[in-house]
Structure formats: structure tokens, C-alpha cells
Amino acid sequence: MMGFLPYLVAAWLLLVGLYGVVTSRNLVHAITCLSVAQSSTYILLLSVGFERGGTAPIFLDVPVGTKAVDPVVGALTLTDVVVGATVSALLLALAVQAYKHHGTLDPERLKPERD
Amino acid sequence: MSPRLRRRVFLAAAAVAGALLLWGLTGLPDYGVYVGPYGDVLNQVAVAERKATNVVASVTFDYRGVDTMGEEYILFAAVLGVAILLRAQRDEHEEPPDEDAADRRAPGTSNAVRVVGLALVGPVVLYGLYLVAHGHLTPGGGFQGGVVLATAALLVYLSGEYVTLRRVSPELVTDLAESTGAAGYVAIGLLGVAAGATFLTNVLPLGQPGALLSAGTIPLINMAIGLEVAGGFMLLISEFLEQTLVIRRPGEVT
Numbered sequence: 001m002m003g004f005l006p007y008l009v010a011a012w013l014l015l016v017g018l019y020g021v022v023t024s025r026n027l028v029h030a031i032t033c034l035s036v037a038q039s040s041t042y043i044l045l046l047s048v049g050f051e052r053g054g055t056a057p058i059f060l061d062v063p064v065g066t067k068a069v070d071p072v073v074g075a076l077t078l079t080d081v082v083v084g085a086t087v088s089a090l091l092l093a094l095a096v097q098a099y100k101h102h103g104t105l106d107p108e109r110l111k112p113e114r115d
Numbered sequence: 116m117s118p119r120l121r122r123r124v125f126l127a128a129a130a131v132a133g134a135l136l137l138w139g140l141t142g143l144p145d146y147g148v149y150v151g152p153y154g155d156v157l158n159q160v161a162v163a164e165r166k167a168t169n170v171v172a173s174v175t176f177d178y179r180g181v182d183t184m185g186e187e188y189i190l191f192a193a194v195l196g197v198a199i200l201l202r203a204q205r206d207e208h209e210e211p212p213d214e215d216a217a218d219r220r221a222p223g224t225s226n227a228v229r230v231v232g233l234a235l236v237g238p239v240v241l242y243g244l245y246l247v248a249h250g251h252l253t254p255g256g257g258f259q260g261g262v263v264l265a266t267a268a269l270l271v272y273l274s275g276e277y278v279t280l281r282r283v284s285p286e287l288v289t290d291l292a293e294s295t296g297a298a299g300y301v302a303i304g305l306l307g308v309a310a311g312a313t314f315l316t317n318v319l320p321l322g323q324p325g326a327l328l329s330a331g332t333i334p335l336i337n338m339a340i341g342l343e344v345a346g347g348f349m350l351l352i353s354e355f356l357e358q359t360l361v362i363r364r365p366g367e368v369t
Contacts, residue, residue: 003145011136015129022125023118049154052147057158057170060252060325064162068170070154071161075174079186082258082344086193089351093200096358108118 006047013040027095049073166321167251167330180315194347232274247341251330257337261344296343
């Protein structure tokens with residue numbers, strides 16, 4: 001069971017994040033929920049690459065050959081964290097403009113604008 | 116679609132997707148048991164091949180360098196999108212930031228925040244530069260260091276006023292940093308082409324593992340990314356602050 005727990009956490013974060021996006025009544029809340037769903041990928045990637053007893057794949061203080069975790073998933077996660085933050089910023093900027101034009105952040109009350 | 120119906124549709128879909136997901140995840144090796152060959156191979160050969168002691172850095176900026184360039188351009192495009200979305204719209208105008216609301220006076224920044232904030236600016240800048248410069252040796256690199264550098268700008272805002280922030284991170288400088296970082300990555304990639312190899316080949320002298328000047332193009336790419344990320348995040352910070360502090364729609368109470 002313990003060998004499966006991190007995968008369960010990843011699946012739970014994805015689903016609960018999507019639930020938040022679908023039922024959200026506030027765009028800022030929806031964007032935060034999307035970040036929650038996205039963070040499930042970090043857990044999944046890092047869990048797949050983890051090796052029990054492995055150190056960080058940095059061989060400055062330890063010799064090459066020391067048991068270490070997978071550097072590839074670490075690299076994927078690292079770029080994703082920063083890029084994800086800027087994409088959230090882009091979505092938040094859209095929310096700012098939506099509020100300016102409609103006076104609300106509730107997706108239910110954001111009706112298409114008529115010309 | 117009513118919220119209740121939408122919730123039901125989602126729950127039904129999520130049950131199916133969740134079951135499929137769990138079914139797929141049970142096929143993975145147990146947590147803590149690593150089977151894939153790539154990580155082990157890289158951990159064995161990367162230090163000897165690229166002379167960078169941080170294998171994550173040599174994966175990010177060398178073995179998977181083209182992929183990271185794509186990621187960098189996602190970042191660039193997202194920051195560009197924010198700048199376009201949040202520029203002053205036709206019916207908006209800029210007002211000098213005025214802390215005096217119509218009916219209340221915003222409390223001034225306390226001296227404690229001012230002193231601690233300003234005292235932290237120097238160390239934070241130094242720490243950011245350290246992270247960028249040592250990315251190929253120790254944990255860190257352009258992405259992490261760039262975000263730390265941008266935090267310094269936020270500290271200036273916290274301990275001073277918006278006008279001070281604009282003075283220390285003028286748009287021209289942040290724009291230049293961002294675009295130089297973005298173009299720098301490609302320029303470093305073209306070094307490989309100029310040397311007769313493929314794009315993003317690590318053609319510079321590699322040096323010895325653990326030395327500050329080692330790993331060829333990896334520290335240079337780290338600097339390009341550091342510039343890009345620091346410029347991009349500073350731009351994001353000032354764009355959002357500008358929204359709340361400077362840009363007003365007509366008739367809006369300040």
C-alpha cells in the first residue's frame with residue numbers, strides 16, 4: 001500500500017483540482033484549482049523517478065556511482081514549476097480584464113458581450 | 116448548463132477517468148523502486164561527459180536543451196501575453212499612484228518593514244546571482260535564481276513605494292533583460308552550428324567537474340535563462356501592481 005500512496009495523491013490532486021475548476025464560482029479560485037491539478041504532475045513525475053535510498057543527482061560532494069534519483073524527471077519538474085507560474089499569471093491577467101468589462105469574476109454571470 | 120447538472124456530468128466523467136487513471140497507475144513500479152534505464156545511465160556518464168556536477172542541469176540545458184528552449188518560449192509568450200492584456204486600454208488612463216483614498220488614508224509602511232525589506236535587497240540579489248552562476252555545480256540555476264532576483268524588486272516595492280520600484284526596475288531594463296535572455300539561448304545554440312555541429316551542441320571547453328568555469332555552454336545558458344526569468348517576473352510584478360495602483364477606468368473612485 002505504501003508503495004502506491006504517492007500515485008494515489010497524484011490522482012487525487014488531479015481530480016480534486018478539476019472538480020474545483022468545474023464547480024468554481026470565481027475565476028481566481030478556478031485558476032488556483034488549475035494549479036492544484038497541475039501540481040499532480042510534479043508528484044507523479046518525481047515519484048516515478050524516486051529510488052529508495054537515492055540522493056539528489058548532484059555529484060559535487062559524493063562520488064559518481066552513488067545511488068541517486070532520476071535527473072530527467074527532476075529537470076522536467078523544474079522547468080514546469082516556473083513556466084506554470086507564468087501561465088497562471090497570464091490567466092490571472094485575463095481574469096483582471098474580465099472583471100473590468102463585466103464587473104464580476106463569477107463564470108456563471110460572465111455572458112458573451114454583444115456588439 | 117445549470118451548476119448542479121454540470122457537477123453531475125463532471126462526477127460521472129471523473130469516476131470513469133479516475134478509474135482509468137488508477138488502473139494505469141497500478142501498472143507502475145512501486146514507489147521507491149526505480150526501473151527505467153535513463154536516470155541511472157545519465158547519473159553514471161553525465162559528469163564525465165559534460166563535466167557538470169549537477170546532472171539535473173546537464174539534462175535541462177544540454178541533453179534536453181531543445182526541449183528547455185521550448186519551455187523558455189512558453190514563458191516568454193506568457194509574459195508577453197500578460198503585458199499585452201494589461202496595457203492601458205482605450206478607455207483607461209493612468210494616474211499617478213495616490214495612496215489617499217477618498218474616505219480613508221492608507222497606513223504608511225512601518226519602519227520595521229522598510230528597514231528589513233531594504234536590508235534584504237542586497238543579500239537576495241547576491242543569492243540570486245549565486246544560484247544562477249553555480250547552477251551547473253549545485254542545486255539551483257537560471258530558473259530558480261531568476262525568480263529569486265525578481266523577488267528583490269518586490270522587496271523594494273514592499274519597503275518603499277511603487278514609484279521606487281519603477282525607478283529600480285524601469286520597463287526598458289526588464290524588457291531588455293527578458294529579450295536578451297530569450298535571444299541569448301538561441302545564440303548559444305547557434306554556437307554549435309557555427310562550430311560545424313548541430314544546434315545546441317556543447318562546443319565550448321568543458322573544464323574540470325566542480326570548477327566554476329566548467330561544463331561548457333551550460334552556465335552560459337543558465338545566465339540567459341536567469342536574465343529571461345528575472346526580467347519576465349519583474350515585468351509580471353510591475354504589470355499587476357500597475358493595475359491596482361496606476362491604471363483607472365473613467366469614473367472609478369481612486
